[in-house]
Amino acid sequence: MNAPAKSIAELILARAADPRPALYFEEQRLRYCDYVAECAARARWLAARRAPGPFHVGVLLDNVPEYAFLLGAAALAGAAIVGINPTRRGAELARDIRHSDCQLLISEERHAPLLRALDLAPAPERRFLCDAPAWQAELAPFRGGEAEAAEIDPRAPYLLLFTSGTTGAPKAALCSQARLAAIGASLVQLRGLGPDCVSYLAMPFFHSNALMAGWAPTLTCGGAAVLRRRFSASGFLPEVRRYGVTYFSYVGKPLTYILATPERPDDADNTLRVAFGNEGAEHDLARFAARFGCEVIDGYGSTEGGLAITRTPDTPPGALGVGQPGTRILDPETGRECPPARFDAGGRLENAEACVGEIANLESARSFEGYWRNPEADRERTRDGIFWTGDLGYRDERGFLYFAGRSFDWLRVDGENFAAAPIERILVRHPAVSLAAVYAVPNPEVGDDVMAALILHPGAELDPAGLPAFLAAQSDLGTKWAPRYLRIAAELPTTPSNKILKRALRRERWECADPVYRRDAGGSYRRLSPRDVDALRLAFRARGREAVLDA
Numbered sequence: 001m002n003a004p005a006k007s008i009a010e011l012i013l014a015r016a017a018d019p020r021p022a023l024y025f026e027e028q029r030l031r032y033c034d035y036v037a038e039c040a041a042r043a044r045w046l047a048a049r050r051a052p053g054p055f056h057v058g059v060l061l062d063n064v065p066e067y068a069f070l071l072g073a074a075a076l077a078g079a080a081i082v083g084i085n086p087t088r089r090g091a092e093l094a095r096d097i098r099h100s101d102c103q104l105l106i107s108e109e110r111h112a113p114l115l116r117a118l119d120l121a122p123a124p125e126r127r128f129l130c131d132a133p134a135w136q137a138e139l140a141p142f143r144g145g146e147a148e149a150a151e152i153d154p155r156a157p158y159l160l161l162f163t164s165g166t167t168g169a170p171k172a173a174l175c176s177q178a179r180l181a182a183i184g185a186s187l188v189q190l191r192g193l194g195p196d197c198v199s200y201l202a203m204p205f206f207h208s209n210a211l212m213a214g215w216a217p218t219l220t221c222g223g224a225a226v227l228r229r230r231f232s233a234s235g236f237l238p239e240v241r242r243y244g245v246t247y248f249s250y251v252g253k254p255l256t257y258i259l260a261t262p263e264r265p266d267d268a269d270n271t272l273r274v275a276f277g278n279e280g281a282e283h284d285l286a287r288f289a290a291r292f293g294c295e296v297i298d299g300y301g302s303t304e305g306g307l308a309i310t311r312t313p314d315t316p317p318g319a320l321g322v323g324q325p326g327t328r329i330l331d332p333e334t335g336r337e338c339p340p341a342r343f344d345a346g347g348r349l350e351n352a353e354a355c356v357g358e359i360a361n362l363e364s365a366r367s368f369e370g371y372w373r374n375p376e377a378d379r380e381r382t383r384d385g386i387f388w389t390g391d392l393g394y395r396d397e398r399g400f401l402y403f404a405g406r407s408f409d410w411l412r413v414d415g416e417n418f419a420a421a422p423i424e425r426i427l428v429r430h431p432a433v434s435l436a437a438v439y440a441v442p443n444p445e446v447g448d449d450v451m452a453a454l455i456l457h458p459g460a461e462l463d464p465a466g467l468p469a470f471l472a473a474q475s476d477l478g479t480k481w482a483p484r485y486l487r488i489a490a491e492l493p494t495t496p497s498n499k500i501l502k503r504a505l506r507r508e509r510w511e512c513a514d515p516v517y518r519r520d521a522g523g524s525y526r527r528l529s530p531r532d533v534d535a536l537r538l539a540f541r542a543r544g545r546e547a548v549l550d551a
Helices: 008-013 032-049 065-077 090-099 109-115 133-142 177-191 208-221 233-243 254-259 282-292 375-381 421-427 464-472 502-508 530-542 546-550
Strands: 021-025 028-031 056-059 080-083 102-107 127-129 157-163 171-176 198-201 224-227 247-251 274-278 295-301 308-310 327-330 357-361 387-395 401-406 410-413 416-419 433-442 448-456 485-489 516-519 525-527
Touching: 008 032, 008 065, 008 177, 008 208, 021 032, 021 065, 028 032, 032 065, 032 133, 056 065, 065 080, 065 208, 065 224, 102 109, 109 127, 127 133, 157 177, 157 208, 171 177, 171 208, 177 208, 177 274, 198 208, 198 233, 208 224, 208 247, 208 274, 224 233, 233 254, 247 254, 254 274, 254 282, 274 282, 282 295, 327 387, 375 387, 401 546, 410 433, 410 448, 416 421, 421 433, 421 448, 433 502, 448 502, 464 525, 530 546
Parallel strands: 021 224, 056 080, 056 102, 080 157, 102 127, 198 224, 198 247, 247 274, 274 295, 448 485
Antiparallel strands: 021 028, 157 171, 295 308, 327 357, 357 387, 387 401, 410 416, 433 448, 485 516, 516 525
């Protein structure tokens, strides 16, 4: 058995003469030798364009071949790719680009409007559209010649992956070539991937899942990657059959969306062998496996690399699985381990106040590579020599871990992390709103929904019918940020130092005395009735997620 590669650059160079398929995209087919040549040309271009300072390259693209070329090019050149989220808007998007010190910015025509009129650090002449004719002219002088790598440090930053934070602005988690290569090698072994692997990469490349669970293991095993601009539930099975997909990585709700497509008797007649990801809805895992004739493996992992939880065959319903050595549930205030969960005869948590704590690991802090220019967040993540995930959980008597939500200043909707503070700042722009508290509440299927508790100015009234137009007019409102629930409150629970108790707000959710409105599929807000509240709890119960309400 060959020794694992020490860097992504090593993996790419090993494919320089490989004639097997590397990428499928729409009607395009690309061999590995051609892929490496494209990466090498861009690596030479990056080296020629390099300026003093951090060698960071901002990429604002859909999942297109150019993104894969730039990932390879950065590895060969010793640069770092900054994955920019196209659902961010306005000042928030500009902040991400400025904070990450991008010296080059590469996008495409469809995303160019997002960048116009923004105060950005890369000068206009250092911004490029990869689907414009000028891009190929830029690359022309750098084509040809043997692929080679610069003198690189495999432990230097290779990816800057924006993840959420509790103070408002997203943090840019660092991932080195060495860590990504190790993740790829581990998944190849765990998932049994080989050169015949055809991997479906429909999750966005700015997200860690697509890179760590999809691209890296595919490159490691020498399989082919199927790229899709954006995920499509209706397009999933036809493309699995079209390309002979054997492996699919996901995060969040894709399984749910695919299962919602019309069922056909021949759905299991396909090439898919393994679906691997995290945060799939518990009740969807077995249904997906049975309908499409594949194995579904749903786990838990931290973008920062400090903790992983693996589902085992005897994992109880609703549990994540078992943690790596050193995994604990700790009280974030005292650092003490929380007691095991107790359940009543109906499976309801009896001691949520005592057993729910933060998922942490006593042994993995050294594997954390840090955040870009955020030493305070570094210290928070690894305080007292412990890696703290920021996620809440509990464990049962046998040691199986359960997810109980997230700290109350950040949210995860449809697999995307974002902070509450920017949404709060937008909501208080409304002339009727004096104070806004935004927090996560559980979604009946998987992940979170956005809920906002609002205090209005004295004498003011908020017309819920007019709120969608107000939100649509906010250029910096992310596409996942519009509140699903609105609570119009006379007062909010606070600490003695006047900090809003979001823990209490989350516990009450929509089951409170204040008026609560819910956004429907068309974007309109309608007041929840007692019957609606009862129906919501029944929806959680039907999906086996009632425990998250009690936690």
